[in-house]
Amino acid sequence: MxxxxxxxxxxxxxxxxxxxxxxxxxxxxxxxxxxxxxxxxxxxxxxxxxxxxxxxxxxxxxxxxxxxxxxxxxxxxxxxxxxxxxxxxVFPFKEFVPSDTKYKKCLWIKKKPNKKYGSEIPPAATLSQAGIKFESGLP
Structure with a gap:
């Protein structure tokens, strides 16, 4: 049944x-x-x-x-x-491997990622240096 x-x-x-x-x-x-x-x-x-x-x-x-x-x-x-x-x-997706040179300044892409969790998200300061812009989600 x-x-x-x-x-x-x-x-x-x-x-x-x-x-x-x-x-x-x-x-x-x-x-x-x-x-x-x-x-x-x-x-x-x-x-x-x-x-x-x-x-x-x-x-x-x-x-x-x-x-x-x-x-x-x-x-x-x-x-x-x-x-x-x-x-x-939540099975981890395939590791991102940059093929283009414009991604070479991404500081958080590790040479040897952690097998269990993949690459860690970098601190906000590192992301900001890489050109990521932040916006407040609050009004």
Whole structure:
């Protein structure tokens, strides 16, 4: 029944219903012994949530990324199911690499960006020196 499945997905995302990821991994590992070719828990959960229209695109894209990488070292960084879905939504975009010489004065583009978060946003003074203009959002 489709409506029941939607209610289950909704309940799985409620903050008060979150179970620590390592507990879910342990329980899943017990069932996976009988089915060794089943996908990882990350892929399974992302596949479940691709059935929900608001989450379908981000979950499908992130699951594809994880399958391409074929390693799931990020399992330790996941806190619970809601955190996995949040990660799929805010998944970092591809690093910006300037191809034009006019971007060379952008001081905040690092040679070695942080793998986890990408380039950091520089201080306002640095942005101002690079030619960025600031306006007050207040009347």
């Amino acid at each position: 489709d409506c029941m499945f939607q209610h289950i997905c909704h309940d799985l995302l409620l903050l008060e219903n979150q179970i620590p990821w390592f507990v879910l991994e342990c329980l899943y590992a017990i069932t996976r012994k009988s089915y060794p070719h089943d996908p990882s828990l990350q892929i399974l959960m992302l596949t479940v949530f691709t059935s929900q229209p608001p989450l379908a695109h981000s979950c499908k894209f992130y699951a594809g990324y994880l399958l391409d990488r074929n390693d799931h070292d990020d399992d330790e960084m996941i806190l619970h199911i809601l955190d996995l879905i949040r990660t799929s939504i």
